[in-house]
Amino acid sequence: MSTSRNKVLEAWMQEHGYSSNSLAEAVNSAVADLTGRAGGLDGSSVRDWKAGRVRWPKSASRVALEKVTGLPATALGFVPRGRTPVSALAPPSDDAVERRRFIAAGTALAAAAGTPMFASNHRVGTSDVERLQRRFSEIVVSDHRHGGRLDIEQKAASFADEALALQNSGSASQRVRSYVYGCAAAFQSSAMWAAIDGRRYKGAIGHMREAQALAELAADPAIKFRIWSHAGTLYRHLGRPAEAIAANDVARSLSITRRDPMFACLGHARQAATYGLVGDTTAVRRTLGRAQEAFERADPSCPRPAWMTAVGDGAELESLALAAHLGLGEFERAEARAHQSLALLRPRMQRDRALNTARLALAQLGQGDLEPAITTAMSIPADVFLRHPRIARLIRDFDSKLHTAAPSSPSAREWDEYAHGSWKGST
Known part of the structure; x- marks a missing residue:
C-alpha cells in the first residue's frame, strides 16, 4: 500500500524546533506523566510518523503527542483507521x-x-x-x-x-x-x-x-478485567494455553473480583474453559466449583456493566462449563450444560444460542446419538453459521466427526443431503 508523507507533522516540528529524537523524548515523558511508565518511542518511531508509514499512532502515544502539541491527532495530519465507507461494510442480510x-x-x-x-x-x-x-x-x-x-x-x-x-x-x-x-x-x-x-x-x-x-x-478495574479476560480467550483460541492461563490469572487477581463475586465467577469459568482445552480434568472441576460458589455469593441486584448481563443470568457460566466439558470429552456433562445455557440465554443473544446449539450437537454426537445430533445441527440456520466463523468451524468439525464415526450410516447420508443443499455447495 502506498504511503504519503505527513507534511503537517513535519511542518509543526520544524516550526517548534523538534527533531525526531527530541519529539520522541517529549512524547515518552508525557506517556510517563499519564501512565506512570515511560513510553518506548525513539527517533525511528517519529520518522515512521513523518514518512506516513504509521498513519494513526497507538492510543497512549497519540494521547501523549496531543498533550505535547496541544493539538488533536487529526490536526497533525494523522488519519484514523477504518475509514472505509460504511455501505461497503454492512452485510446484506441484517435486520x-x-x-x-x-x-x-x-x-x-x-x-x-x-x-x-x-x-x-x-x-x-x-x-x-x-x-x-x-x-x-x-x-x-x-x-x-x-x-x-x-x-x-x-x-x-x-x-x-x-x-x-x-x-x-x-x-x-x-x-x-x-x-x-x-x-x-x-x-x-x-x-x-x-x-x-x-x-x-x-x-x-x-x-x-x-x-x-x-x-x-x-x-478502571472493571474494564481492565474485561480486557485481560478477553486476552485469555484470545490466547485460548490461538492454541496458546499457557498464555491464556496467565492472562486469566491477571483478570482473576484484580480487586474487582474481591468486591463483586460475579466478576470472580466469570474469571474462574473462563479459566475452566482453558483447562478443558489442555485436558486437565482436576483443574476444570476445581475452577468450575469456584465459579459456582462465586455466582451463588454474588448479589444479583448489584449494578454492573452491560457486557456482564449473561454472567448475571448464569448463562455465561453454563456456556463456559459446556466448552470445558466438551474439551475434556465429557459429552454427557457437556450436553447437560448446553441445555441449561440455552434455557438461560436471553432471546437477543442469537450468536451465543447458535454457538451453544452447535456445541450441543457435538456433545450428542460424542455419545453416539446420531439422529438427535443431526437434528440439533440442522436447527441452526445455514445463513447464521456461514456468516460467523466460529459457528462455521464447529459445524465443519461436526461434519468431520460424523463421517469418522458413521461414514456409511443412513444418518450420515441424511446429513450429507442437508449439507450439500444448504451450505457445502455455497462454500
Missing part, C-alpha cells in the same frame, strides 16, 4: 432497521473525525460520558445478536477514537477524563472481542494493546 441506525452512527463518526465535534471552549461533562456509554451499550447489543462481524469491530474502534477526540475538545475534571478514557478502553475491548469472535486474531492483538494502554489511563 434493515438496526442496520440503518447503526450505519447512521458510523457515518456521523466518520464526519466527526475531520471536523471538531465541539467548540474549543466546550466543557466535557457527564452528559458526554453518558452519550458514549449509550453508544457502548449499542455495540454490546449488536455483538449479542450478530457476533464477530468486521463492521462491529470497526465501529467500536471508531467510537474509541471519538472518545479520545473528546478529550481534546475542551476542559474537564480529572474524574470525567478518567471516565472518558474508560469509555475509549471499553470500545477498544469490544473491537478486540469482535475480532476474536470473527477469528481475525492479528487485529484482535492490536486492539488488545490499545485497550490495555487506555485502561491504564482510566484506572
Whole structure:
C-alpha cells in the first residue's frame, strides 16, 4: 500500500524546533506523566510518523503527542483507521432497521473525525460520558445478536477514537477524563472481542494493546478485567494455553473480583474453559466449583456493566462449563450444560444460542446419538453459521466427526443431503 508523507507533522516540528529524537523524548515523558511508565518511542518511531508509514499512532502515544502539541491527532495530519465507507461494510442480510441506525452512527463518526465535534471552549461533562456509554451499550447489543462481524469491530474502534477526540475538545475534571478514557478502553475491548469472535486474531492483538494502554489511563478495574479476560480467550483460541492461563490469572487477581463475586465467577469459568482445552480434568472441576460458589455469593441486584448481563443470568457460566466439558470429552456433562445455557440465554443473544446449539450437537454426537445430533445441527440456520466463523468451524468439525464415526450410516447420508443443499455447495 502506498504511503504519503505527513507534511503537517513535519511542518509543526520544524516550526517548534523538534527533531525526531527530541519529539520522541517529549512524547515518552508525557506517556510517563499519564501512565506512570515511560513510553518506548525513539527517533525511528517519529520518522515512521513523518514518512506516513504509521498513519494513526497507538492510543497512549497519540494521547501523549496531543498533550505535547496541544493539538488533536487529526490536526497533525494523522488519519484514523477504518475509514472505509460504511455501505461497503454492512452485510446484506441484517435486520434493515438496526442496520440503518447503526450505519447512521458510523457515518456521523466518520464526519466527526475531520471536523471538531465541539467548540474549543466546550466543557466535557457527564452528559458526554453518558452519550458514549449509550453508544457502548449499542455495540454490546449488536455483538449479542450478530457476533464477530468486521463492521462491529470497526465501529467500536471508531467510537474509541471519538472518545479520545473528546478529550481534546475542551476542559474537564480529572474524574470525567478518567471516565472518558474508560469509555475509549471499553470500545477498544469490544473491537478486540469482535475480532476474536470473527477469528481475525492479528487485529484482535492490536486492539488488545490499545485497550490495555487506555485502561491504564482510566484506572478502571472493571474494564481492565474485561480486557485481560478477553486476552485469555484470545490466547485460548490461538492454541496458546499457557498464555491464556496467565492472562486469566491477571483478570482473576484484580480487586474487582474481591468486591463483586460475579466478576470472580466469570474469571474462574473462563479459566475452566482453558483447562478443558489442555485436558486437565482436576483443574476444570476445581475452577468450575469456584465459579459456582462465586455466582451463588454474588448479589444479583448489584449494578454492573452491560457486557456482564449473561454472567448475571448464569448463562455465561453454563456456556463456559459446556466448552470445558466438551474439551475434556465429557459429552454427557457437556450436553447437560448446553441445555441449561440455552434455557438461560436471553432471546437477543442469537450468536451465543447458535454457538451453544452447535456445541450441543457435538456433545450428542460424542455419545453416539446420531439422529438427535443431526437434528440439533440442522436447527441452526445455514445463513447464521456461514456468516460467523466460529459457528462455521464447529459445524465443519461436526461434519468431520460424523463421517469418522458413521461414514456409511443412513444418518450420515441424511446429513450429507442437508449439507450439500444448504451450505457445502455455497462454500
